[in-house]
Amino acid sequence: MRTIYVIGIGAGDAEQLTVQAVNAIRQVDVFFVLDKGEAKAELVRLREELLRQYADRPGHRVVHGRDPDRDRSAERYGEAVQDWRSRRADVCERLVLDELADGQVGAFLVWGDPALYDGTIGIVGDIVRRGRVELDWHVVPGISSISALAARHRIGLNQVGGAVQVTTGRRLQTELPDGVDDVVVMLDAHAAFTRLADPDLQIYWGAYVGTPDEILVSGRLGEVSDQIYAARTQAYERKGWIMDSYLLRRRAPAAGGDGT
């Protein structure tokens, strides 16, 4: 029997790891890393920094796999992601079989929380269902980029008794979705906030939250939209990648405040 941990490592701040994550990392013999190419080399370095700080099991090592390319031009987003995930599962299964001995502990480290917009839980689940390798596996939750964003802006994500929707830039339309006054947008490569019709929405935006490069902007969308657009364009040009998210808030008439 081999053991696998899927460990959430927070949004980029080494102090945002939980004690549980640190304790799990200390048991790990083999860390599996899928390389995504040069653009995010800085993220790879950040992760290595975490390991230097916390991984102390004698003889532990880091094994790299090649993250398969995803067909971003595909018409059918869901199918393209499914195909990509299946090929990632192939790569990961092969890594586990080749590199992890019986009785050893392996880990995948995931930015943020493994439960949000990350495929690793699904991949390990697929490997288990294929049945070629017996795994005892566990998920260690992490601080999501959403929690980190809200903490830095010192806001709640919901208004009194209200709902919050977490969605993607791709899904965001010109209005907020029905029935919610608070919408968190992730994976927004195309500045979808510029499409929104209502200039009176509040936006709480953050990039590289929790890292030294953190940028925070908040305000009335009509007033700060251009500023956010410029900030994210400049940051992308300077660093070659961006990791940002934001909350859009329509002030609920009855509420007026955050919380509970």
Place this chain on the structure above:
Amino acid sequence: MRTIYVIGIGAGDAEQLTVQAVNAIRQVDVFFVLDKGEAKAELVRLREELLRQYADRPGHRVVHGRDPDRDRSAERYGEAVQDWRSRRADVCERLVLDELADGQVGAFLVWGDPALYDGTIGIVGDIVRRGRVELDWHVVPGISSISALAARHRIGLNQVGGAVQVTTGRRLQTELPDGVDDVVVMLDAHAAFTRLADPDLQIYWGAYVGTPDEILVSGRLGEVSDQIYAARTQAYERKGWIMDSYLLRRRAPAAGGDGT
């Protein structure tokens, strides 16, 4: 100048505190606790246990305030909560003025993540806006009960590229909200999942997640709804309180899996 930390302490597992939360706790002179009465005395004990484990600043102390009652019979939920919040801010402002000296560090510990269905951020913000006491204040994000639930079930909260809505039992109707296939329900005192019309929804339910009393049930809603109802009724009778949440999932036709 006084300093206040609002610290997320996770969903009930002392190992789910982040390193940042532990480091913040170590700087604290005064922990402010609002007592909610006997029913949740167990939560108070859990929190005291955390402090025994992590709080080590010489002379640190815990100061209790009386959490004002909330009018749960009120017609207008939002207003009742607003009124309650304002009275809580009164109590907290008084505690800070009376018990925290200039230059000292105070803290409010919040279960889960302070950004979700908790009023503490709003209360401290209100105190700052009132301007009677100058505060340097910070929010330390925590593992939400949602992240903890997903980790224990080893599932993602979203399906491929899909949205997730976080809502309350009070708001849940007989169908899932429009436009989302994944809905997380919190603060559900009345087993709102029993109202849902579609027996083919998947439910991933958990109570007291991360504690020794943890209960997890998942499956097709039509098959496990009664079992969950019975489990939560029995648990409530045995312990006098319940802290549970769940994910409702409609299998998206194109997707079939969790993640990304």
